Amino acid sequence: MSAAVPQLRARVPPASAPAPSVLTVRGLSKSYDGRAAVDGIDLDVRRGEIFAFLGPNGAGKTTTVEILEGYRSRDGGEVEVLGCDPRGGGRAWRSRIGVVLQTCAVQPELTVEELLSLYGGYYPAPLSVSETLELVGLTDERGLRAGTLSGGQQRRLDVGLALVGDPELLFLDEPTTGFDPSARHHTWEVVVGLRDIGKTVFLTTHYMDEAQALADRVAVIAHGRIVAEGTPADLGGRDHAPSAVSFMLPAGVEVGELPAPGAVLRGEHVELQTRTPTATVARLAGWAQERGLELPELEVRRPTLEEIYLELTEQG
Amino acid sequence: MSDLALTARQLRYDQKSFWRNPQYVFFTVIQPVIFLFIFVSVFGNKTTLVGGHEIKRSTYYVPAITTLAIMSATFFNLTISLSRLREQGILKRIRSTPLPPPVFLAGRIGTSITVSALLVALLLTIGRLLYGVSLPTHTLLAGVTTVLVGAAALSCLAFAVTSFVPSEDAAAPIANVIMLPLMFISGIFIPSSEIPAGMQDVANVFPIKHVFQSLLRVFDPATGGAGFAWGHLAIIAGWGCVGALVALWRFRWTPSGQ
Numbered sequence: 220m221s222a223a224v225p226q227l228r229a230r231v232p233p234a235s236a237p238a239p240s241v242l243t244v245r246g247l248s249k250s251y252d253g254r255a256a257v258d259g260i261d262l263d264v265r266r267g268e269i270f271a272f273l274g275p276n277g278a279g280k281t282t283t284v285e286i287l288e289g290y291r292s293r294d295g296g297e298v299e300v301l302g303c304d305p306r307g308g309g310r311a312w313r314s315r316i317g318v319v320l321q322t323c324a325v326q327p328e329l330t331v332e333e334l335l336s337l338y339g340g341y342y343p344a345p346l347s348v349s350e351t352l353e354l355v356g357l358t359d360e361r362g363l364r365a366g367t368l369s370g371g372q373q374r375r376l377d378v379g380l381a382l383v384g385d386p387e388l389l390f391l392d393e394p395t396t397g398f399d400p401s402a403r404h405h406t407w408e409v410v411v412g413l414r415d416i417g418k419t420v421f422l423t424t425h426y427m428d429e430a431q432a433l434a435d436r437v438a439v440i441a442h443g444r445i446v447a448e449g450t451p452a453d454l455g456g457r458d459h460a461p462s463a464v465s466f467m468l469p470a471g472v473e474v475g476e477l478p479a480p481g482a483v484l485r486g487e488h489v490e491l492q493t494r495t496p497t498a499t500v501a502r503l504a505g506w507a508q509e510r511g512l513e514l515p516e517l518e519v520r521r522p523t524l525e526e527i528y529l530e531l532t533e534q535g
Numbered sequence: 536m537s538d539l540a541l542t543a544r545q546l547r548y549d550q551k552s553f554w555r556n557p558q559y560v561f562f563t564v565i566q567p568v569i570f571l572f573i574f575v576s577v578f579g580n581k582t583t584l585v586g587g588h589e590i591k592r593s594t595y596y597v598p599a600i601t602t603l604a605i606m607s608a609t610f611f612n613l614t615i616s617l618s619r620l621r622e623q624g625i626l627k628r629i630r631s632t633p634l635p636p637p638v639f640l641a642g643r644i645g646t647s648i649t650v651s652a653l654l655v656a657l658l659l660t661i662g663r664l665l666y667g668v669s670l671p672t673h674t675l676l677a678g679v680t681t682v683l684v685g686a687a688a689l690s691c692l693a694f695a696v697t698s699f700v701p702s703e704d705a706a707a708p709i710a711n712v713i714m715l716p717l718m719f720i721s722g723i724f725i726p727s728s729e730i731p732a733g734m735q736d737v738a739n740v741f742p743i744k745h746v747f748q749s750l751l752r753v754f755d756p757a758t759g760g761a762g763f764a765w766g767h768l769a770i771i772a773g774w775g776c777v778g779a780l781v782a783l784w785r786f787r788w789t790p791s792g793q
Contacts, residue, residue, distance in 0.1 A: 288631060290630070290631075310633040313632060318628065318631035320627060320628055322624050322790075324623035324625055325625065326620075326625065328552040328556050329548065329551060333551065337544070337545075341632045342632070343633075381631075
C-alpha cells in the first residue's frame with residue numbers, strides 16, 4: 220500500500236492544447252418549490268481527466284449530478300454529456316456512461332462474477348469479467364456472493380458494475396464515504412487506474428484529501444453557484460495564498476526580539492503569515508543559530524485544500 | 536443481444552436470486568405446502584357444498600392452496616422484492632444502464648410466473664400422491680390458462696401496490712393486510728359455503744376469489760366440458776389491466792424521498 224501512494228500523486232501533465240470536452244454545462248438552473256437549488260452554473264469536463272465536484276450538503280451538488288446522469292429534468296440552461304442532452308439520453312447514450320450512485324446495493328444472492336456478467340450483458344461492447352475484476356481488485360472474491368462482501372469490497376463492486384460496460388465517462392458519487400483509511404486508499408488506486416486506461420471521471424466527494432489525491436481539476440459549488448474552479452493546487456488562489464510559519468518561542472526570548480515583523484504569540488507558539496517563506500525561515504534560522512538557540516516545532520504550512528474549501532463555502 | 540435474449544438472461548439471473556434467498560423460498564414455496572398438509576389433514580375427510588353439490592374437502596383445498604401459492608409467488612413476492620430493489624437503489628442503478636426498463640420488468644414477472652407454475656405442479660403432485668386429488672384432463676387447458684392469467688394479473692397488481700409502499704419495511708405488512716383478509720373471505724381457508732353472503736359480495740369484487748373459483752371449477756369432478764370460467768377470467772384480467780395502468784402512472788425507480 221505505501222509503495223502505491225506516491226503513484227497516486229503522479230499526474231498527467233496538462234497537454235498544450237486542452238483535450239475535447241466530454242461534458243459541457245452552461246447556465247444550468249433548477250428550482251424546487253421556487254427555491255433555486257442550482258442557480259446558473261457552468262462546467263466543462265475534458266476527456267481523460269478526473270474532475271472533482273465539491274460542495275456542502277444542500278449546495279446543489281446531487282441535483283446537478285442527477286441532471287447530468289439523466290435522472291432529473293432541469294429548468295434552464297444547456298447540458299451536453301458525450302454530445303447528447305441527458306434529458307433525451309437513450310439506450311446508446313446510456314451504454315457510454317457508467318454511474319456509481321451514492322447509496323446503492325446489489326442483489327446480495329448473486330456472486331461478484333455473476334453480477335459483472337449480468338451487467339456486462341446490458342452493453343454492446345463490455346469489458347471481460349476477468350479484466351473488470353482485475354481493474355477493481357476483486358479477482359480473489361469473484362466467487363463470493365455480493366451480500367458477504369465488506370463495505371469497501373462492495374463499493375469496488377459498484378465501480379466494477381459501472382465499468383464493465385466499458386463506458387467513456389464514469390460518475391462516482393461519494394465513492395469512499397464511511398470507509399476506513401485502507402479501504403479508501405484501495406478505492407483511490409482503482410479510480411486512478413480508470414484515468415490510466417483513458418476514462419473520464421466525474422467525482423463528487425466530501426473529502427478534500429480525496430480531491431487532492433485524485434482530481435486533475437476541481438469545482439466548488441455553494442448555494443447553487445460555482446464559487447471556485449481550478450486544480451487542487453491553485454483552487455481559490457491557494458497557490459498565491461500566504462504560508463503560515465510557526466514555532467515554539469524559545470525560553471527567555473520576547474516576540475519583539477525576533478526578526479519577524481507581524482509575528483504574533485498564540486499560547487506558546489509564534490505564528491506569522493508570509494508570502495516569502497524561504498527568506499523568512501532563513502532569516503529566523505540565522506538569527507537563532509547566532510544565539511545558539513533552537514526553534515522547536517518549526518513548521519511551514521501552506522493553506523490546505525480543506526481550509527480553502529471551508530473559506531469558499533462558508534461565505535454568504 | 537436482442538431484447539428477447541436479454542429478457543431470458545434477466546429471467547435466469549432472477550431465478551438464481553430467488554432460489555438462493557431462504558426467506559423467499561420459505562414464504563413462497565414451503566408455506567403453501569405446509570398449509571396444504573394442515574388443511575387437508577384436519578378437514579380432508581369432510582365434504583363441502585360447492586355449486587349445489589358436495590365435493591370432498593381435499594378436492595376443495597388443492598385449488599384453494601394453489602390460489603394462495605400463486606398469490607404468494609406473484610403478489611407477495613413481487614411487492615416485497617420490488618420494494619427492496621427500489622429502496623436499496625438497485626432499480627435506480629438499473630435505470631442508468633442501457634437495459635430497457637420493460638425487459639427488466641418482464642424478467643421479474645417471468646420469474647413470478649415460473650415460480651407459480653412450478654409451485655402449482657408441486658401442489659398437484661402432492662395432492663395426487665397423498666390425497667388422490669387429480670386434475671381432470673378435459674379441464675387441463677382451463678387450469679393452465681387460469682394459472683397464467685392469474686399470475687400475470689396479480690404481478691401487475693404487485694407493481695401497482697409497490698408504487699404506494701413507502702419503505703422497504705412497510706412492504707410485507709402492506710402485502711399481508713391486503714392478502715390475508717381477502718383470502719379468508721374468498722374461501723381459501725374456510726369453505727365459501729360457511730362465509731356470510733355480505734362478505735362473499737365483498738370478495739366477489741376482488742380478483743382472488745375469481746382465481747380460486749376458476750381453479751375450483753377445473754378440479755370439480757362434476758364439471759363437464761373444458762371448464763373455462765370466462766366470467767371469472769374476465770374479472771381477473773380486468774384487475775390486471777387496472778394494476779398495469781396504476782403502475783404505469785405511479786411506479787417509481789428511485790428510493791422514497793429522492
